[in-house]
Amino acid sequence: MELLEKSTLYVVATPLGNLADMSPRALAVLKQADWIAAEDTRHSQKLLTHFGIANRLISLHNYNEQARVEMLQSSLAKGEVGALISDAGTPLISDPGYHLVNQLRQAGLQVRPIPGPSALIAALSVAGIATDRFYFEGFLPAKSAKRLARLVELSVQQATMVFYEAPHRLLGCLADLRVAMGDERLVCVAREMTKQYEEFPQGSLAQVEDYFIKHPDKVRGELVIVVAGAQALAIDDQAWQSLVQAMLEQQVSVKTVAEVVSAHYQVAKKTVYQWAQACKNEMH
Secondary structure (H helix, E strand, O other), X not given: OOOOOOOEEEEEOEOOOOHHHOOHHHHHHHHHOOEEEEOOHHHHHHHHHHOOOOOEEEEOOOOOHHHHHHHHHHXXXXXXXXXXXXXXXXXXXXXXXXXXXXXXXXXXXXXXXEOOOOHHHHHHHHOOOXXXXXXXXXXXXXXXXXXXXXXXXXXXXXXXXXXXXXXXHHHHHHHHHHHHHOOOXXXXXXXXXXXXXXXXXXEEHHHHHHHHHHOHHHOXXXXXXXXXXXXXXXXXXXXXXXXXXXXXXXXXXXXXXXXXXXXXEOOOHHHHHHHHHHHHXXXX
């Protein structure tokens, strides 16, 4: 069994859903740690009980992390060994832990990774969308207006984009993606990864949105959305003008519309701005 270093925090990846993905090294660390910090102690207790681990659990979530940092830092400074886990996958990736790790490193204490499952990397590896460059956004804003505004900003991103989304917001998110990036942008939605009913529907944004509309029973569990990056498109007046109208209907400003559409299509920003302004005037 690996001998753990004193005064060290181990950041431990845990299974996304299939318990067979728990690594022997992760188990060894969790069994030896003096304490285990977890986002949801009730959820993590089930995992630890399954593997016969009864170490002290400490809650560490978005609402108490900063208050917990001093206590955990003090215990490590005294020579204890700690472990940090999330509900599933690799900690800190759209999960709590940043403030703790940052403070420990500033204090000169050791932080070690115990690599393993990651929803982000797992989804990318099977999406069938370019992986040479990717941008991870994490969770988008819950409210549609703010979400759409952010997606419009990201619509010119040329690297593959990865988002996390909750099931009750999936259809709204896909609809906003269509407005911001067009019906034909390639997308893959990873759901129930490593579980019995895992699935990876892939196609255009319009096709994938239609799939989930027709199969509402499949909108469940944490979801990972992988979207292809933007490409400069040849001039197609009907296409860019349709995008302008769709964005204006969603209350996107004329200035932002001009910036996004001109970046998507080989058409002058001034041309788009003038046409968008004329459309907006007709709408009032």
